[in-house]
Structure formats: C-alpha cells, structure tokens
Amino acid sequence: MKKILLSLFIAVYVCISASFATVIEGNVAMTDKVPNEFFGDWKVISVCTKSTNKEYFDSKSIDIWTLRRQGDIITLMNPLSGARADITVNDVKGNTVKFEKRSYYPDEESVETPILTLQGDNFTGVDKISIKTFKDGKLIKEDYVEYQVKGTKLTGDPISGILGL
Numbered sequence: 001m002k003k004i005l006l007s008l009f010i011a012v013y014v015c016i017s018a019s020f021a022t023v024i025e026g027n028v029a030m031t032d033k034v035p036n037e038f039f040g041d042w043k044v045i046s047v048c049t050k051s052t053n054k055e056y057f058d059s060k061s062i063d064i065w066t067l068r069r070q071g072d073i074i075t076l077m078n079p080l081s082g083a084r085a086d087i088t089v090n091d092v093k094g095n096t097v098k099f100e101k102r103s104y105y106p107d108e109e110s111v112e113t114p115i116l117t118l119q120g121d122n123f124t125g126v127d128k129i130s131i132k133t134f135k136d137g138k139l140i141k142e143d144y145v146e147y148q149v150k151g152t153k154l155t156g157d158p159i160s161g162i163l164g165l
Contacts, residue, residue, distance in 0.1 A: 030090075031069065031089050033092035034097050035097075039067045042067070042123070042151040042152065042154065043152045044062070045060070046061045046127060046149045047148050052142075056145075057145040063081075064154075065077070066078070074089060095117055096117045098113065098114075098115045101113075107133060109132045109134070110129065110132075112127065114149065122151060122152055122153070123149075124150050124151075126149065127146070127149050129145050130142065130144050131144075
C-alpha cells in the first residue's frame with residue numbers, strides 16, 4: 001500500500017512540476033523574443049477608428065509610453081499620467097509584437113491589446129480596448145474601442161528621469 005501511495009505521489013509531483021516548468025519557460029521565451037528596440041520612451045499618437053461609445057473614448061490622443069523589461073517582466077508606463085502596468089506578451093513575429101494588459105476593478109474589467117510593428121525608430125499598429133461594466137456581479141455594459149497608433153522613439157534621457165519620477 002505504501003508503494004502505491006508513494007508511486008501515486010511521485011506521479012502527481014512529476015506532472016505538476018512538468019506543467020509548471022512549461023508555463024514558466026513559455027513566458028520567459030516569449031518575453032525574450034521582444035526586440036530590444038521596443039524598450040524605451042515613445043511619443044504615441046492614437047486615432048480612434050472604431051468605438052461603441054464615442055462619448056467615453058477620446059477620438060485622438062497623444063501620450064508618452066515607456067516600455068521597460070526587468071528579467072521576464074515587461075512594464076508599460078505613462079510618466080505624464082503616472083499609469084503603470086505589467087503587460088503580457090502574447091505573440092512575437094519578427095518585429096511585430098502583441099501585448100496584453102488586463103485590469104480588474106470592483107465593477108469593471110478591462111483588456112487592452114496593442115499589436116505593434118517596429119520600423120526603425122517608429123512603430124505602427126492597433127490598440128484594442130474592451131471594458132466590461134458589472135453591477136451586482138452581472139454584466140450590464142461592454143464598451144469597445146480600437147485605435148490606430150503611431151509611435152516615435154524619443155531620444156536622450158528617459159522621460160521618467162527628466163520628470164524626476
């Protein structure tokens with residue numbers, strides 16, 4: 001009986017360990033595929049191309065995005081607004097990267113998915129945002145917006161350093 005329990009324990013341990021190792025290796029490998037040129041400070045112009053709620057979403061905006069990698073974690077920051085989020089890399093094909101940022105609040109869930117293609121000191125792409133609003137745990141509204149985005153690499157010191165952040 002002890003041999004059976006020990007064998008069962010070892011089998012479960014090996015399966016769990018193998019599964020955990022695969023997840024970690026996959027995430028690190030995908031993060032490592034992001035071209036180094038994506039990291040740094042960017043001036044980003046966003047123009048709305050689709051929206052379910054034109055009053056809620058800006059039709060055009062200009063932002064600063066700072067992309068940083070530390071180990072296997074990629075962080076997207078806006079030093080002007082103070083926004084900061086760790087993002088997930090979903091796919092990398094050459095110079096095209098698909099990121100994802102999920103945010104959860106008591107009555108709201110948002111998913112932002114930028115798909116960006118790097119071309120020298122510029123990138124172009126699309127930024128898709130879905131926001132679900134809940135009341136008493138039930139979905140009451142879902143808004144969606146899609147932006148065409150263009151980024152231009154900023155030179156010199158990182159913006160966060162200039163602003164003392």
